[in-house]
Amino acid sequence: MKLIEPVTTIPDRDAVARWREDFPILSERVHGKPLVYLDNGATTQKPATVIEAERRYYEHTNSNVHRGVHLLSQRATETYEAARARIARFINAARPEEIVYVRGTTEAINLVAQSDVRPRVAPGDEILISAMEHHSNIVPWQIVCEQTGARLVVVPIDDRGVLDIAAYERMIGERTRIVALTHVSNALGTINPVARLIEIAHARGVPVLLDGAQAIAHLPVDVRALDCDFYAFSGHKVYGPTGIGVLYAKADRLEAMPPWQGGGDMIRSVTFERTTYNAIPWKFEAGTPNIAGAIALAAALDYVDAIGVDVIGAHEAALLAYATDAMRALPRVRLIGTADHKAGIVSFVHEDVHAHDVGTILDHHGVAARAGHHCAMPVMQRFGVPATVRASFALYNKREDIDALVAAMTEVEEVFGR
Structure with missing residues (x-):
């Protein structure tokens, strides 16, 4: 690799x-x-181009997406979906549909916890994390464990703040249902050898989620080269606005996951008897999204790529x-x-x-x-x-x-x- x-x-x-x-x-x-x-x-500060992108949206494009036939709605939808494609290119996702808009890394991890992991774990199953995780990559898994009877397993770190890889290998067992690890520790700065960690987990059939909040602005991220199943990051950590983030997930995993929230825009049809859900990624994007935030995030990624x-x-x-x-x-x-x-x-x-x-x-x-x-x-x-x-x-x-x-x-x- x-x-x-x-x-x-x-x-x-x-x-x-x-x-x-x-x-x-x-x-x-x-x-x-x-x-x-x-x-x-x-949080990172914002360059003028990002501030201008958000201002320009509200001054010239402001409208809801996916719902209108008038020009402003069409313009907003095109720009919003172009931003999704821009994000996909930035992390080398296979297709834009593998990019789910969320509020930030926290919501992305909670989405995976409730929609992917909770439905497929049982009492005695295990969720593996590390001792250097942010609360956002601890608490959602504790909630799932409380809901299902699964067990949280924590890989230790040494006195330098380095993950014990030998322990990691030992602790992935037959009951491990997901590995959720930080790419870069927010408290220590440690860069985990995530490619190797993913390879070890995949050899045992275990999917991997990476918390990329602290990595996305500082390291090249290629989700296909890493072969991670999920990658989460927040826009405001990469010179973009607050309130917008990204969950990358392999398309087959998104297809298999039920929606986490219900409402507008995540449906194809609704009757009182039955609802048919939208295609990916929109079935995970209930309600009016942070349109301006998505557009400004794309501008932030343009800025980073230019340097x-x-x-x-x-x-x-x-x-x-x-x-x-x-x-x-x-x-x-x-x-x-x-x-x-x-x-x-x-x-x-x-x-x-x-x-x-x-x-x-x-x-x-x-x-x-x-x-x-x-x-x-x-x-x-x-x-x-x-x-x-x-x-x-x-x-x-x-x-x-x-x-x-x-x-x-x-x-x-x-x-x-x-």
């Missing part, structure tokens, strides 16, 4: 400066200081190396998540200061970083900390942003130092 290999060319400072000009919010000031935005793991995910990844890898060295040099700071293969995420704790206090001081210096459990409380428990501070990078970040983070951390020492 040949996957896309990232290039090693790192963009120069002028290129990054040009990219930064595309993001209006980066000119904001916070507490009188220039904004240093290092909370990209929570190149491989170029973005190389830039972020350089930032990660620089930030890792800088944070390791700080007194009483400990990194949480030190895998060899990481995306642009640095999580850390201060020995004497709670993460929330650190985050507050950073904010007063204009540095926006995340402080908390990152919707990954089991990860915090695994490392014996209540919370971490997380700095996460995007294409518009520069070394000076990391320097600002380090400078702000010196005040943490001054305020709370021994």
Whole structure:
């Protein structure tokens, strides 16, 4: 299996400066200081082309899709479905019908849990996840287990935040009905060897869902090369708007799945006696969708492709190396998540200061970083900390942003130092 290999060319400072000009919010000031935005793991900022795409839709195209014969409805439908095809190309899906619009990664995983997995599991069956999962890839499976009597099985991680692959192989058994894993850990930055993990699961006839929320903007994703059965991601993590996301699923799996929600647009015909469902993917898209969000997401993917995910990844890898060295040099700071293969995420704790206090001081210096459990409380428990501070990078970040983070951390020492 040949996957896309990232290039090693790192963009120069002028290129990054040009990219930064595309993001209006980066000119904001916070507490009188220039904004240093290092909370990209929570949500990325939006380039002007994405903002303009959404504005243009509402000014010139606003209408419901699939339901009208008038020009605006036809125009909206064409643009909305063109966005679906654009998303399919971005992840190399076999056809646009394998792309289901959802609100985000969370809804995508819940859809698979309730529509694909719940109908085919029984008491004693197993659902396999890892110890580094986001709550969105834990709680939906716990709900299914409560509903069916199935059992949640958790693959451990080591002290660096690396998945125990030997344990993973042992833990896939005859009763395993699905494997659900994160592509990239949101709390640790670990990049899982998902191609290998999928191959192991498929050799035993087990389907695999990948939570791609933290991968989609940073790594090339080719769902056919990976051969995953499901891939979920959120638009707002890849420079698109909030409230729009994607579930990719192989067409045969979608055909076999019953709808999760009922209502308008997911039907072909309705009588009081019987309803005939629509074809895929529309049978999973009940109600008026986030039309503007889908169109703007397509614009975001155009933007990313124009730069190149491989170029973005190389830039972020350089930032990660620089930030890792800088944070390791700080007194009483400990990194949480030190895998060899990481995306642009640095999580850390201060020995004497709670993460929330650190985050507050950073904010007063204009540095926006995340402080908390990152919707990954089991990860915090695994490392014996209540919370971490997380700095996460995007294409518009520069070394000076990391320097600002380090400078702000010196005040943490001054305020709370021994």
